[in-house]
Structure formats: C-alpha cells, structure tokens
Amino acid sequence: MSQRKSYAVGTGLFIVLGFAALGYLATQTSSVANRHHGATYTVDAKFENIGQLKERAPVKIAGVRVGEVASIALAKGAPVADVKLAIDKRYADIPVDSVATVFTSGLLGDQYVGIEYGHARQYIADGGKLGLTRSSQPLEEMLGKFFGAGGGADAIGGSYDVTARFSNVGTLSAGSPVKMAGVAIGRVLSVQAEPGKLDALVTLAIDNRYNQIPDDSSAAVFTSGLIGSQYVAIQPGGSPDMLKNGDEMILTQSAMQLEDLIGKFLVNGSGSGDKKDSGSSATPAGKH
Amino acid sequence: MNARVDDNVVSRSLAQIGECGLFLLKVLAAIPRSGRYARETVRQLWFVGAMSLTIIMTCGLFVGMVLGLQLYHVLSIFGGTAATGTVVALSIYRELGPVVTALLFAGRAGTAVTAEIGLMRATDQIAAMELMAVDPLAYVAAPRFLAGLIAMPLLCCVFCALGIFGGHLVGVSWLGIDNGTFWSNMTDTVEVWQDIVNGVIWKSLAFGAVVALIAVFQGYTAPPTSEGVAYATTRTVVASSIAILALDFVLTAFLM
Numbered sequence: 001m002s003q004r005k006s007y008a009v010g011t012g013l014f015i016v017l018g019f020a021a022l023g024y025l026a027t028q029t030s031s032v033a034n035r036h037h038g039a040t041y042t043v044d045a046k047f048e049n050i051g052q053l054k055e056r057a058p059v060k061i062a063g064v065r066v067g068e069v070a071s072i073a074l075a076k077g078a079p080v081a082d083v084k085l086a087i088d089k090r091y092a093d094i095p096v097d098s099v100a101t102v103f104t105s106g107l108l109g110d111q112y113v114g115i116e117y118g119h120a121r122q123y124i125a126d127g128g129k130l131g132l133t134r135s136s137q138p139l140e141e142m143l144g145k146f147f148g149a150g151g152g153a154d155a156i157g158g159s160y161d162v163t164a165r166f167s168n169v170g171t172l173s174a175g176s177p178v179k180m181a182g183v184a185i186g187r188v189l190s191v192q193a194e195p196g197k198l199d200a201l202v203t204l205a206i207d208n209r210y211n212q213i214p215d216d217s218s219a220a221v222f223t224s225g226l227i228g229s230q231y232v233a234i235q236p237g238g239s240p241d242m243l244k245n246g247d248e249m250i251l252t253q254s255a256m257q258l259e260d261l262i263g264k265f266l267v268n269g270s271g272s273g274d275k276k277d278s279g280s281s282a283t284p285a286g287k288h
Numbered sequence: 289m290n291a292r293v294d295d296n297v298v299s300r301s302l303a304q305i306g307e308c309g310l311f312l313l314k315v316l317a318a319i320p321r322s323g324r325y326a327r328e329t330v331r332q333l334w335f336v337g338a339m340s341l342t343i344i345m346t347c348g349l350f351v352g353m354v355l356g357l358q359l360y361h362v363l364s365i366f367g368g369t370a371a372t373g374t375v376v377a378l379s380i381y382r383e384l385g386p387v388v389t390a391l392l393f394a395g396r397a398g399t400a401v402t403a404e405i406g407l408m409r410a411t412d413q414i415a416a417m418e419l420m421a422v423d424p425l426a427y428v429a430a431p432r433f434l435a436g437l438i439a440m441p442l443l444c445c446v447f448c449a450l451g452i453f454g455g456h457l458v459g460v461s462w463l464g465i466d467n468g469t470f471w472s473n474m475t476d477t478v479e480v481w482q483d484i485v486n487g488v489i490w491k492s493l494a495f496g497a498v499v500a501l502i503a504v505f506q507g508y509t510a511p512p513t514s515e516g517v518a519y520a521t522t523r524t525v526v527a528s529s530i531a532i533l534a535l536d537f538v539l540t541a542f543l544m
Contacts, residue, residue, distance in 0.1 A: 007334040014338035018442025021449040025488065029377055029452055029471075030478040110476070 031056070040067060040086040041126035045100040050081045051111050051136030053102055058112045059085050060103075066091040069113060085113060085130075095120040096128065102136035111136060159186055159205040160245035164219040164232070169200045170255030172221050172230045178204050180234040185210040188232060204232060206243075214239040218251035230255060311505045315429050322430035329431040336397035336432070336500075337439030341446065343396055344389060348447035351384055352376060352454025360463050369463075373470035374477045376455035381478065382487040382544070385448040387536050390495035393440060394528035398503035401432050402524040405507025406517035429504045436500025437493065444492035486543040494539060499528045 027033060047053075050072065059067040067087035075082040087094070097118030104111050115130070124130065166172075169191055178186035186206035194201045206213070216237035223230050237251070322329065355376045363369045405428060408414050414424045452474075459465045478484070503524050510520035 007331055007338075010338040011330050011334040014334070014341060014439075015442060017341070018337075018445050021442075021445035022484075022488075024449050025381070025445060025452075026480050026484050029474050030480045030484055031475055032480055033471075033475040 039089040040070075041089060041092065042070060043085045043087055043094075043124055043128055043130055045083050045085060045113070045130040045133050046075055046080045047083060047100075047102060047133050047135045048080055049135040050083060050102055051104070053081075053083070053111045053113070053136065057110065059087060059115065060112055061091065061094070061115045061117070066115075083113070092123060094124045096122045096124050096130075097132060098124070098130060099132040099134060100130045101134040104136070158208040160208060160211065160243075161189060162204050162206060162243050162245070162247045162249055164202050164204065164249040164252050165194070165197070166200045166202060166219075166221060166252050166254045167198075168254040169202060169221055170223070170230050172202065172232065172255065176229060177231045178206060178234065179231055180210065180213070180236065185234070202232065211242060213243045215241045215243045215247060215249075216251065217243065217249065218253060219249045220253035221255035223255070307509065308501065308505050311508065312501055314425055315433050315501070315504065318423065318425035318430040319434065321423060321426040322434070325427050325431055328427060329434050332431045332435035333439055336393075336401065336435050337442060340393060340396045340439070340443055343392055344443045344447050345450050347388060347392055348385075348450030349454040349457075351388060351447075352380065352451030352456075353458045354454075355379060355384070355451070356455035356458035356463070360459055360465070369459075369465055370469045370473055372459045372465055373455065373474040376459070377452060377474045377478050378483065380448050380451040380455075381483040382540070383536070385444050385451060385488055386491035386495055387532060389444040389447045389492060390440065390499055390532045391529060393436075393443060393496070394499045394503070394525055394532070397436065397439070398499050398524045398528055399521050401436075401500070401503040402507040402510070402521045403517055405429075405432070405504060406510035406512075406520050409508065409510060410512040410514070410517060412512075429508060432504050433497075433500045436503070437496045440496025440499070441489050441492040444488055448488055482544075490543060491536070491539050494535060495532050498531045498535060502528050502531065 053069060053072065055069050055072055057069045058065045059069065067085055070084040070086040072084075073082050074080075085100070094115060095118040097120040099116045099118065101114045101116065102111055103114045118132070172188060172191055174188055174190050176188040177184040178188060186204055189203040189205045192201045192203075193199075202219075204219070213234065214237040216239040218235045218237065220233045220235065221230055222233045234249075243249070356372060359372045359375050360369055363371055363375070405414075408428065414428065417424045417427060456470060460467050460470050506520040506524045506527070510516045
C-alpha cells in the first residue's frame, strides 16, 4: 500500500511541476508578462510616418513605460497614420500640448512612442488627441543627408567600362552596385590593388542606357545604411563630354569609416561602456 | 511480423509501418477499456514521467547554459548581446525543447517500456493475461501509451523552464547581460500562442504519441527471445529518433 501511495504522490508532484513550468513559461517569459490589465484610456495621435512601429509597442514618458500602442490604421482621406495609444489610468495627467514622437531604441532597436510633456494646465482625456507629433526619422534618411542615398539594384543590359582610383575602398568588392542619384546604374567589375601607385583600381561596368554621364563626374565609395554594404556613388559633373568605354574617372572620394565620421561629431569618443538608458536614476547605485 | 518472412528490405519496413499503424488503431480502441486500469496508467506516468525528471532537468539546464554561452559570443560580434534572452527562449521553445526532450524521453523511458513489454511477452505473461480474460492491450499497451502522451508535454515544459533558467544563469549572472534587458527582450518577442502552445505543447504532444507508440509497438511485437528484446529496444531508439526529427520538420512547416 505504501509502495502504491509513494508513486501516486510522485506522479502528482510531477504533474504539478509540469503545469507549474507551463504556467511559468506562458506568463513570465512571453508577451503576456507585458500585458497588465489595469484600466487604460485611449489617446489619438497622427503621424506622417511611423516607420517600424508595431501594435503593442511601448509608450514611454521619460523612458518609463506608461502604456502601449493599441491600434495602427491609415487615417481616412489622408496619407497619415492614425495611432491609438492605450495609456495606463495612473498616468492621467499628461498635458494636452505634449508632443508624441516615434523613437527608436538604440540604433537598430525596436520603435516606440515617446511623449514629452508640454506646459498646458489641461490634461488629456479619454479619447483625446495629441495634436503635436513628430514622425519617425528613418536612419537611412538621416544618413542620406550626409551621404548618398540607397536603393535597389537594376537589371543590366549591355554595359561600358570606366575605371576609377581610390585611396581606400573599404569593403567594396566586385559585384557591388554603382549608383547615381540613388538608382543602380551598374556594377563594380573588379577591385584591384595597384602596387606601383599604392591605391585601388576599381573597374565599373555601367549600363549602356546611362551613357550621358559627364566625364568630370566624381565617384565616391558610400555605405548603404549604418552597417550595410558599400557601393560606388557617381555624382554628375558639368562637362559637355560624356564618359566612354575605357575612360578613367579622375575625381574620386574614398570610403569613409563610420568610426572616423562619428569621431568628428562626438568629442567624447572614448566608450563609456554603459549604453543603456539609465536616465531615470541619477546615481548608479545598484551597480555594485 | 511473425506471419511471414520477407527478404526485401522495402517491403519489410513497409510491413513494419503498416503494422505499427494498425497497432495504433488497436491501442486507441483499447483506451476506453483501459479506464478500469487507471491505477496502472498512474503507475506508468510515475515511471515514464516522474522518474525521467532528473535527466530532463539536468539536460535542460545544460542546453540553456550552452545556448547562452554560444549566443553571447556570437551576438557580441554584432553588439547584440541584449538579444540573448530572446534567442535562447525562441530556440528552446520552438526547436530544442520538444526535440531534445523527445530524444531523451525515447532513450530513458521508451527503451524501458519496450524491454518491459518484450520480456512480458518472452515470459508468457501476456499469454497468461489473455487466458485470465484480461485484455493485454487495455492493461499493458494503452496505459503506457497514455502515460507517454501525458508525460511528454509536462517534461517538455520543465525542460524549457530549466533551459531559460540556464540561459539566464550564464547570460546574466556570469556574462553580465542586464537582467531587465534579458527579460524584457524575451517577453517582447515570445508569443504565447505561436511559441508556447504551437511550439512547446503541440510538438511535444505529437512527439510523445510517436515515441510511446513506437516503444509499446516494438515491445509488443518483439520476438520472445532475449536477442529479440535486445533488437526491439535498439529499434525503439533508432525509429523514435528518426521519427522525431522527421516529424519535427513537418510540424514546424505546418505550425510556424
């Protein structure tokens, strides 16, 4: 009898443990953990561009999560995104002139809605509207202001070859796109080092359709996005003569290293190590 | 199997699969009749489930730890160590949890079931049951099949929980990923329905059914010799492993 009882108890323990593990997985490690079912109120915000914002993305004030994106839809009659934010009732004192912005956490992280407080004495009510919004700034656009623009490659018919010399081609390799005004117009045919001149000789195969490129155009090695692949961008010059097969482009600009560029903007380049947003705590007390 | 001897490998394995399918129908039909032997089912559940806990927990812990370690080093190349928790959780829930649990289950419990039933047949216990008007399908086969079906999802949940704990232990406690980052990235990505119900529960239920069926079938049809039992036990492990990995691909294609 005691033998039978012991295995019954063991089996019961096993089943309880199994279901406890299931409950733990489902509630603590999945998205259910984020969903707290407290009362919320809904606020409307319209954005011109929400980038990669998704439903259930967090809404943050001063970095603190106060709610989530309830729904995303295209507003009727206008090319703007209508985003409904479900904000926790505990945070009911958001001024009506607050600004909602679509932010990206980190360089490559997910996007979220950040709300910056305004100064009005009136608070936003359920179903109210955040009139002031700032749209997501795609990284590509921001970088595109510094560099050339990215874009898809194109099918290639016949092509003609021109060469260009660069002092540094970065990670450019044969097959990389050649772009003008962001449109792919050809491919890099070969990248060779020239021992005599201590630079890189790059041969570009440009589609025959694009044979109206002035021969004083300049070639530059750009990077698509932050960690994207590199390509050759051609910036047209003003000469009446056009590039022909076998020509060499004289004006070139070598690959810029992202590290160099950032170093030029940021003075405190020495890594502080801690990249997390520890803005809410003034002293890193818990780090010991 | 004992009806005729075929030399052709193809027709022999086809016959095995066919017999296995018919056996499945017989076991399913015997399940309602096994209700009166509920105690036997509980005893089998204790044997294949509770007794397998130790190996499942140990292996889950180590799988999670090695995942944390590997992912940390690879992700640090891209500056993405914050994603360690996400990737540990997703890979354990979707693939490693059900598959490794099923393989361990086949090795730990499936072989024991095969050997036990095979010896029952070799020592004429099953024939004795039939003489005593006890249906061996309802008393021997169905409880073990049911026990495997119930035990696998539970074992898999335990495995996954320990795996997450192992990944947390290595990633957060040893390698210094931020605790909040680890959990919040995980909870942002893991979906209950997609990953836990589809990944953990359905897959492990299917694997449990397959392993239990193969183990019971091989034992039940083993030649009543010590050599026959040895071969049947080996075949249980081999057939279960192949079936688990093949079924895993099919299930992943359907469920994901």
